[in-house]
Amino acid sequence: MPWQHPAGPYNAAVDLVDRHVIDGRGAKPAFIDASGQLTYAQLKQRTDRFGAALRDLGISPEQRVALILLDGLDFPAAFWGAVKAGIVAVPFNTLLPNDAWRYMLVDSRAAAVVISAPLYERAAPMLAELRQTRPMHVIVSGSSPAPDTLGLESLIDNPQPPLTPAATHADEVAFWLYTSGSTGVPKAARHLHASPAATAALYGQGVLGIREDDMIYSAAKLFFAYGLGNAMSFPLSVGATAVLLAERPTPESVLITLKAHQPTIFCGVPTLYAGLLATPGLGRGAGSARLRACISAGEALPEEIGRRWKETVGVDILDGLGSTEMLHIFLSNRHGDVRYGTSGSPVPGYETRVVDEDGSPTPTDEIGELLVKGPTAADGYWNQRDRSRRTFAGEWTRTGDKYRVNASGSYVYCGRTDDMFKVSGQWVSPFEVESALLHHGAALEAAVVGKMDEDGLVKPKAFVVLKPGHEPSEELFEEMRAFVKSTAGPWKYPRWIEARAELPKTATGKIQRFKLREE
Secondary structure (H helix, E strand, O other): OOOOOOOOEOOHHHHHHHHHHHOOOOOOEEEEEOOEEEEHHHHHHHHHHHHHHHHHOOOOOOOEEEEEOOOOOHHHHHHHHHHHOOOEEEEOOOOOOHHHHHHHHHHHOOOEEEEEHHHHHHHHHHHHHHHOOOOOEEEEEOOOOOOOOEEHHHHHHOOOOOOOOOOOEOOOEEEEEEOOOOOOOOOEEEEEOOHHHHHHHHHHHHHHOOOOOOEEEEOOOOOOHHHHHHHHHHHHHHOOEEEOOOOOOOHHHHHHHHHHHOOOEEEEOHHHHHHHHOOOOOOHHHHOOOOOEEEEOOOOOOHHHHHHHHHHHOOOEEEEEEOOOOOOEEEEOEOOEOOOOOOOEEOOOOEEEEEOOOOOEOOOOOOEEEEEEOOOOOOOEOOOHHHHHHHEEOOEEEEEEEEEEOOOOOEEEEEEHHHOEEEOOEEEOHHHHHHHHHHHOOEEEEEEEEEEOOOOOEEEEEEEEEOOOOOOOHHHHHHHHHHHHHHOOOOOOOOEEEEOOOOOEOOOOOEOHHHHHOO
């Protein structure tokens, strides 16, 4: 749908939270978790009270508040309370170790940290050490606070008049999202007040088709740009309801959630879809009789997984590409036009192009780097000017992904720029080889990297997680090599195949091929 950039003063929390109470949806559930539900009126009240509490603590507009929060009812209240007060919300990946949290707290100069009680115990010594060097409020969610900390519930329970929103601008920074940092230190992408509503209008409504009567469940967490859009920006843009799950999304916990809440939309990542398909008894709707739409991002969805999901569950997966830098999906398949094995085409409102090393457009089916232009690009990285200049080139953002555009106009993922390698002078897409291995049927997961042979030439090496019932053997591996030769190309087959119990992944489920290359 058309997106109009707000002119003049604009506060994202007023648009995505307060508006629903004004429009009469105050009694409708906005969020549901294991502890209960939060209506739109309650969300507004808790948002107002938390924003006021931050102001009372002396935290000024444009200062940062770190959120180390599990997905639950306190996350939206803390996030939007900070945004409404003009304070920059900075969600942290809750699965990272203390050293990563320490780096981000120092890097962001957070004036306060809001942390879930189950995470506080391990973080407490690190937080105490940091507080010896500079003042920082520690607010604990979910239990009585320890000494020198504040309780989130006591702050929110304190009656306050409605919070006057900060006089922010649509182009003003509202929140930061740290990249996963899988190949280096995390980078904080600074996102604007206008961007959540823009992703919701362009992709959430324009492609996914989310409606007021939908209930959405995102296995991807709220600290992840993909999850933040799925479970906050999208439902809040139309007055829908989101289900939040604090625990890590295993196939078992996801299926329990789908059955218990009967969502209409499910958002996952490729490794989770593969795990769900390996679960005995998976059937129509994956437990939800109301399921009408599924989406995938984070990594490209292998064709075999998409087709098997459709056959088993009865609902297509709309695979798409997004990034922390662009906030959400900008390249996607469409309802009624799903082309498994591709990322679809640009989401209306975004422009994309595939270019060679000289920056010239590549011919059809030629591999190049994907660039994207759109209204939700970050305002750069915090304190990383060189990286900002390399990634944000004027109106265009470099994705770091290699793609080719086929004759039908669909974008085909080939791999991350750092993952690509040449064999016999020809580019090899790790993703293409991995997809062939999965299509063979014995592998649950696969990762392919380039490895030097005894002659110093680079050849593909595959790491696979085998499905139950399959044992590693040279006979099986030779069968898999032959299958790749016949389906992907004779020079692309893996010269070496190694079975693993699991593959290294980031906390958001992306396979860390660089770790496999280093072995």
